[in-house]
Amino acid sequence: MVNQLQPREIADEFLAAKESFFQNELKVCTGIEIVQSFSALMDGLIRRLFSAGGFERETGDKSQKDLAVVALGGYGRRELCCNSDVDFMIIHQEPLSGEIREMIPRVLYPMWDAGLEVGHSILTFRECLQLSLDDFRVFTSLLDARFLLGSPSFFTLFQDALWSRIFREKEKLFGKFLVSRKKRIEKYDSENFFVEPDLKEGPGGLRDLHLMSWMAKVYFSCKKFREMQRFSEFRYFEFDDLNESKSFLLKIRNQLHFLTRRKEDRLFLSHQEAMAQLLRYEENPEASGPENLMTDLYLHLNRIRYGYEEFYTKTIDTIDPKPMVTDSEEVSSEFRIVKGNIVLKDGFLSERDPIVILRGLHEASQRGLSIGSSFIWEAKKIISKDGDSLAKVPEARELFLEIVLRSENTRVIRLLLELGLITLFIPEFKKLRNLAQFGFYHVMTADLHSLRTLEIIGEIARGVYDERWGLFREAFERIAHPDWLFLVGFLHDIGKGRGGNHSEKGSRLVPGILQRFDLGDKAGKTISFLVLHHLLLSNISQRRDLNDEKTVVQVAQIVQDVDVLHMLFLLNLADSFATGPMARSDWKIFLLIELYVKVRRVLEKGILATPDATREISLKKEAVRNELKEEFKEEDVLGLIEQVSSRYFLNSSSEEMFSHFRMALSLGKNAYLWELKGIRDASVTKVILCTHDKPGLFSRMVGVFTLNNMEVLSARIFTPKNGLAFDVFEVTNPPDRFRQEEKWLRTGDDLRAAMENQLPLDELILEKGQGVMAPAVYGGSVKKKVHIDNETSDFFTLIEVRAGSRMGLLYDLAKQIKVSGLDLCSAKISSDKERMTGVFYVRDSDGQKIYGEEEIGDLRKTLMGVLDQPLSR
Amino acid sequence: MKKIEAIIKPFKLDDVKGAVLKLGVSGITITEVKGFGRQKGHKEIYRGAEYVVDFLPKVKMEVVVASDMVPRVVEAIKENAHTGEIGDGKIFIIPVEKAIRIRTGEEDRDAV
Numbered sequence: 001m002v003n004q005l006q007p008r009e010i011a012d013e014f015l016a017a018k019e020s021f022f023q024n025e026l027k028v029c030t031g032i033e034i035v036q037s038f039s040a041l042m043d044g045l046i047r048r049l050f051s052a053g054g055f056e057r058e059t060g061d062k063s064q065k066d067l068a069v070v071a072l073g074g075y076g077r078r079e080l081c082c083n084s085d086v087d088f089m090i091i092h093q094e095p096l097s098g099e100i101r102e103m104i105p106r107v108l109y110p111m112w113d114a115g116l117e118v119g120h121s122i123l124t125f126r127e128c129l130q131l132s133l134d135d136f137r138v139f140t141s142l143l144d145a146r147f148l149l150g151s152p153s154f155f156t157l158f159q160d161a162l163w164s165r166i167f168r169e170k171e172k173l174f175g176k177f178l179v180s181r182k183k184r185i186e187k188y189d190s191e192n193f194f195v196e197p198d199l200k201e202g203p204g205g206l207r208d209l210h211l212m213s214w215m216a217k218v219y220f221s222c223k224k225f226r227e228m229q230r231f232s233e234f235r236y237f238e239f240d241d242l243n244e245s246k247s248f249l250l251k252i253r254n255q256l257h258f259l260t261r262r263k264e265d266r267l268f269l270s271h272q273e274a275m276a277q278l279l280r281y282e283e284n285p286e287a288s289g290p291e292n293l294m295t296d297l298y299l300h301l302n303r304i305r306y307g308y309e310e311f312y313t314k315t316i317d318t319i320d321p322k323p324m325v326t327d328s329e330e331v332s333s334e335f336r337i338v339k340g341n342i343v344l345k346d347g348f349l350s351e352r353d354p355i356v357i358l359r360g361l362h363e364a365s366q367r368g369l370s371i372g373s374s375f376i377w378e379a380k381k382i383i384s385k386d387g388d389s390l391a392k393v394p395e396a397r398e399l400f401l402e403i404v405l406r407s408e409n410t411r412v413i414r415l416l417l418e419l420g421l422i423t424l425f426i427p428e429f430k431k432l433r434n435l436a437q438f439g440f441y442h443v444m445t446a447d448l449h450s451l452r453t454l455e456i457i458g459e460i461a462r463g464v465y466d467e468r469w470g471l472f473r474e475a476f477e478r479i480a481h482p483d484w485l486f487l488v489g490f491l492h493d494i495g496k497g498r499g500g501n502h503s504e505k506g507s508r509l510v511p512g513i514l515q516r517f518d519l520g521d522k523a524g525k526t527i528s529f530l531v532l533h534h535l536l537l538s539n540i541s542q543r544r545d546l547n548d549e550k551t552v553v554q555v556a557q558i559v560q561d562v563d564v565l566h567m568l569f570l571l572n573l574a575d576s577f578a579t580g581p582m583a584r585s586d587w588k589i590f591l592l593i594e595l596y597v598k599v600r601r602v603l604e605k606g607i608l609a610t611p612d613a614t615r616e617i618s619l620k621k622e623a624v625r626n627e628l629k630e631e632f633k634e635e636d637v638l639g640l641i642e643q644v645s646s647r648y649f650l651n652s653s654s655e656e657m658f659s660h661f662r663m664a665l666s667l668g669k670n671a672y673l674w675e676l677k678g679i680r681d682a683s684v685t686k687v688i689l690c691t692h693d694k695p696g697l698f699s700r701m702v703g704v705f706t707l708n709n710m711e712v713l714s715a716r717i718f719t720p721k722n723g724l725a726f727d728v729f730e731v732t733n734p735p736d737r738f739r740q741e742e743k744w745l746r747t748g749d750d751l752r753a754a755m756e757n758q759l760p761l762d763e764l765i766l767e768k769g770q771g772v773m774a775p776a777v778y779g780g781s782v783k784k785k786v787h788i789d790n791e792t793s794d795f796f797t798l799i800e801v802r803a804g805s806r807m808g809l810l811y812d813l814a815k816q817i818k819v820s821g822l823d824l825c826s827a828k829i830s831s832d833k834e835r836m837t838g839v840f841y842v843r844d845s846d847g848q849k850i851y852g853e854e855e856i857g858d859l860r861k862t863l864m865g866v867l868d869q870p871l872s873r
Numbered sequence: 874m875k876k877i878e879a880i881i882k883p884f885k886l887d888d889v890k891g892a893v894l895k896l897g898v899s900g901i902t903i904t905e906v907k908g909f910g911r912q913k914g915h916k917e918i919y920r921g922a923e924y925v926v927d928f929l930p931k932v933k934m935e936v937v938v939a940s941d942m943v944p945r946v947v948e949a950i951k952e953n954a955h956t957g958e959i960g961d962g963k964i965f966i967i968p969v970e971k972a973i974r975i976r977t978g979e980e981d982r983d984a985v
Contacts, residue, residue, distance in 0.1 A: 083897075113977075117899075262897030738959055 007052050011110035014045040018082070022258055026082070031250030032243075038254075039078040042086055043071070047149055049110060053103035055149065064100050066093035068150035068158065072119075076144035077210075079250065083257035083264075086111070087119040087141060088148065091128055091158060117263065125158060129165060136176050143214050170218050174319075181211060191443035191580055193266075197301060199253045200265040204305030206253070209246050212311050219319050233318050234311075236377035242307050245300035252297065255279060267297070269440065269778055285499040287435070288781070294436030298445050302434065306418055313373045335363055343372035354382050354390045358399040358421075365403045365412040380419055387424045400425050401517050405486050408462070410455050417447060425516075428509050431497030438781065440834050443580035446496045452578035453489040453571075460570060468681075471593060472573060475566045484523055485567045487514075488530045489574055495531070507532035530567055533558065537572045538583075541591035543800065543839045545826050546598065547651040547716075548793055555595065556602040565603060569596040582832045586682030587713055587730075613650060620649040620657065627658050632665050640664055643720040647795075651716065652728070656688055660726040663690035667724070671755040676744060683733045684713065691755065693725040698824045699814035700754045701729060703761035706811050707768065708747040709735050716826045761811070769807035779804020782835045784867045786860045790849055796825060796841040797850045799859070803867040805836045812866045813838065820859055821845055874969040874981060875943050879934045880906065881954040881962040886932050892949040893936060900985070902935040910960065931962065937969055937985045 005013070018041065025037050050069065072087040074080055090104070104122065111118050123131065132139045142162060147155045166173070188202040200206045209225075216222040220231065226243075228234045255278050256264055259271060267275065276289035281296075283289050317339075329337045334356060336345050342364040349356065357379045364371050383390070390396050400421060403412060416422050423430045435446035444452060459465065460472045461482065479485055491513065495506025510528040536558065544551040559565045572592060576583040621641050628637050640661060649657070655677070663673040672691035679686055691697070698717060705712050711732045718726040734743035753759035782804040789798040801813065810829060817824055822842040829838040844850055850859065881889055883905075890901060907928040938946055947964055954962055974984035 117897075263895065264897075265895075737957075 005048070005052060007049055007106055007110040008113075010045065010048045010052060011114040014041070015114055017041055022082070026254060026258060031247035031252075031254065032079075034254050035074075035079040035081060035250050038082055039071075039075060039080040042075065042080055043148060045111070046086075046088065046107070049107040050103070050149055053106045054099065055103060064092065064094065064097045065151060066125075066154045067091070067100065068152075068155040069148040070155065071146045071148050073141040073144055076141070076146040077213075078146070081250065081254050081257055081263070083117075083260075083262055085117045085119045085263070089120065089128070089145075090122045090150075091125060091155075092122070093125050093154070096122070125161070128158070129161060132162060133165070133169065136180060139173075139176075140180075140210070140214060143217055166218060173218060177211060177215060181208075194443045195440050196266055196268045197297065198266045199249055199256070202301070204301030204303070204308075206246070206249050208304050208308040209242065212242075212308060215311075215315055219315060231318070233314050233374070236374070236381060237311065237314075238303075238307065241303055245303045245307075248296070248300045249304075252279070269438075272438065273781070286431075286497055288438055291436045291438045294438065295434045295445070298434040298436055310373050310376065317373070331363060331367070335360060337367075337369060338372065341370050341372040341375075342367070343375055349375060349378040349382065354386060355393055355396055355399075357382065357390075357419075358396050358403075361412055361415065361421075362399045362403055365406055365409045368409055370411050371415060376415065376419070383420050383424065387420065391424050397425060397517055404454070404490055405483050408458050410451070413451055413454065417451065422447075426491075426494075426513055428494050428513060432493065435497045440778065440832065441580060441582050444578070446493055449578050450490055450493055453492065453574045454486060456574040456577045457486055457489045457570060460574065469589070469593075472570065475570055475596075478563070479566050479570075480563050481523070481526075484527055484530075485570060487519075487523075488527045488534070488567065488571055491527065492531050492534045492571060492575060503532050503534060526564065526567075529564065530571060533568060534571055534575060537568055537592055537595055538576060538588065541595040542588060542830050543828060543837065544792065545828065545839075545841055546591070546594050547826075548841075550793060552595070552598045552602055554792075555599045559599065559603070562600060562603040565596070565600055582834075586680075587684055588830070590679070590682065613646075617646050617649045620652075620654070623654060624657055624661055627654075628661055628665070631662070636665055637661065640720070640722070643722040643724075644726070645718065645720070648718045648720070648726065652718075652726075656728055659688040660690055663688075664720075664724055664726070667691075671752045674748070674751075679730070685731055685733055687727075687729040687731060689725075689727040689729065691725050691727070693719045693723055694755065696815065696818040697725055697727070698827070699811060699818055700761065701727070701751070702811045702814045703765060704747060704750045704754050704759070705729075705731050706808060707750060707761070707764055708743060710747070711831060712810060712827075712829055714826070714828045715824075717824060719823075765808040765811055778834045779806070779836075779871060784864065786863045786867065788850070788856050788860060790851065793841060795849070796843055799840040799842060799863065800838070801840075801863060801867065802835060802837045804871050805831050805834060806869075806871040809836055809866075810838065812869070813840075813863065816862055816866050817842060820862060822850070822859075823847075874937060874972060874985065875940055876935060876937045876967045876969050877943065877946055877950070878965045878967060879950045879954065879962060880908070880931050880964075881934060881950070882956070882960065883930055883932045885954045885956070886934070888953040889934065889950055892953045893934075893946055896942065896945055896949055898936050898938055898942070898946060900936065904933045904935075906931050906933045910963065929960065937972055939982060939985070 021038060021041060025034055029037065046069070068091050070076070070089045070091060072089055074084055075087055080086065090100075092100075108118060108120060128142075132142050143166075145159070145162075184201055184207060185203055188198055188205075193202055198205055213225040216225050216228050220228060222228050226239050228237065229239060252267070252275070253265060255275060256267060256271065259274055259278060264271075272290040272293065276293040279293060281289040281293040284292070287295070330345065331337055331342070334345055335342050337343070342360050344352075344356075344360070360371060360375060360379075363369075400416070403409075403416060423433065429447065429450075432446040432450060437446065442449065460476050463473050465472045476482070476485075491506065491510060493502060493506065494509050494513070495502035495504065498505050507528045510531050511524040514524045514527060536555065540551065540555055546552070559568060569592070573589070576588065576592070624641060625634070625637055652660070659675045663675070667673055667690055672689060674687055674689045677686045677688065678684075689701075694700070698715060701715070702712050712729060713732065714728075714730045716728045720726065734740055734747070736743060750759055754761060782802065784804075785800070785802040787798075787800040789800065792798050799817075803809065810831070814824070817840060822844060824840055824842050826841045827838060829836065831837070842850070850856060879889070886903070893901065907930055909927055909929055934950075936946065943966060947966070950964055971981065972984040973980050
């Protein structure tokens, strides 16, 4: 026992070594080297601690011969990440001797004190075997068991017993493997987890690799995954690529553990910036550092995910070799169907003309089937080697185009991408491959987003959305060339990944692409136009007052043709649906529909409403008179009509007018009256409000809604001459669906207090922003913008703002607008957890637009000041 | 340092526990409790007879964490205990003056 260190000193030495590991290996080594080196460090710690406790390394303990210390799970595989649990097991035959019992705490305590998360178990041989069958997680951790110290022969004995049991049960186990993955994918394969992927459990994560290596052990007796190569079925399997992807994930995972100082496996948005810096991903003209990091990450996750799926299909075929003769059907001289897959009738793909690849895919696409895995692997090899000559064959191009246009069979379209056929025929698509877009807004990489858009257009055509949105299919059926819509769905983002304005870049690329497919000039022109304007309708509908005639006319002037409008509308819808939940909220879809319907009316009827304006106003006044004649004195109604501006009548629906007039005539001494109307089945409420006009009414309203966790989506404010205010707000519903009524009552009380200056809104909103659970801030990278526009509207100055979201931002802007002496007449706001964009239609106190350069400069500066306030306080 | 006390539906315990442990919280205390919130007096009909269910079984979970961890832990509990139905539970955050590990006498951050 000379020179023997105390357990505490051993742990301290380990911590020092770990620190040096962070400074050296972690920075320069590959992922696989990192985990191997860290596992070795841990082996050293555990061996030394046991040895300091009196344990003889080779022979075990004198008091206990049949005992082994075994590393499990990731640690057993020598893939221990730097903050992962250290799982090990002490397995023994006879009851534990007193010496060993005393020794175990002397090993564990220093490990705990060193901040390690230790998962230890002490089991007898029999207990362990039993547990391995009862508990799937124990079972999988044992598959990677590795001897650390104690009796090697005892460990071998245990392994033999375990594996003979596993081989006996392996058929039953197959189901368990599948269920475990299914459960995992159910939880992790969602849009949330796309933007912030879990490196371990997510689809394409490390767990998929573990699963493959476990199956290789159980079903093919391959101790190392790579040994699978000796099976002819797996000769084309991409072991090297998978290994590279594994190393990449391990590197990122260790860096993430290091950065977060815990076993964090999920790459949250808030870490992506710092991770990009740690891993030296730099900004280039095409993408930011985090986007470049995520693009690489998606490449590897996708590779593993599809690698797993191929592996799984092949494994099933191999371990379940029963020929299913009844299922085999000949479909042509070249192909037959086996188990729902198109496969070659005989021979190998490599012996055929490469065109057979496209014929096979086409066959599968038409029949709604998939493709056999050998076919896929062979095809991939051929395409990467001789693809270029295939791209020149006219038949190949025709078949490719037909598959794309017949998009119902999404598996085949996806295969086109995975096999590299899309980038072969459309090399411009390469820039979209795995292209990540930093933030929550886009929930897919650009390539998958394009495929998803195509798929959604197919769904619209098939009537999938009919129940809720009948208009979609109606519009689709009016289109003269549905194929063009599919093509533009596929190509609308083709300009991405090239820096600058992707719509413009894309529209310039389109003609060249279409020429290669021999599509006529007219198609080229139209599709190019659609790509250029593919964001027009959603941008305008979310940022302009749709009640302003000029808005609609301007769009009609750009679009010009009603057939183009139908396509633009459907493209916009499909694009929004494919982008993510923030882009496809009911509210945004309603706005899009409203704009489409209005522009369509202008294009179809060709009449501008302006000549009718006077008539429309008098009709609406008449309607109000009729509606209210039994409830109120006619002179009161007429008197009120006189006070109200023409703009009000032009911009309000009958429902709003009747409510406003009713409330105005019965307001009396009330601070306000309101009516709440649900908007179809969206979670939005229209608040029709009548109150006494007060300075800063808009900011008070925004303040009250913010305080009650409702978001203001739009506002229209009219001030009749008699000192009243007629407002219409559209706000999101209170978050608690079980207590809507109660929440509205409370909001109403707050509003009353705010009107009477009894509610310290500034203070309360500030406090809300500082709370422990104030929403996390994500909008740090949003580019701030204040744009002042006198062109769009004839009567108002438009203020457009964009900034990262924060609690109370809209409230602060509303206050600033008031302080600047401006009257707000309408506003449209769209905000999510990342960004807020808002458009405010304002006039000065004389009812004029803001023209003076100095005034505009000042206004921009003060508003920018509001946007510049820190996102979190 | 804060104590986070969460009253949750018993069947959500595993999910919540897993998510909280993933954040590096090293200790959790669990108590089976009974109580009611907004659903008090809620009547249930069981085999034709009407029962007033006033105390519902819940799990109370307590963890003590450094203050900067609070939002993360609360978020994890919220996300995992959520069903969107009545009775999902509540979370309370309470300041902790001092924490001491009995075995070593370590205090505060070192003790949790």
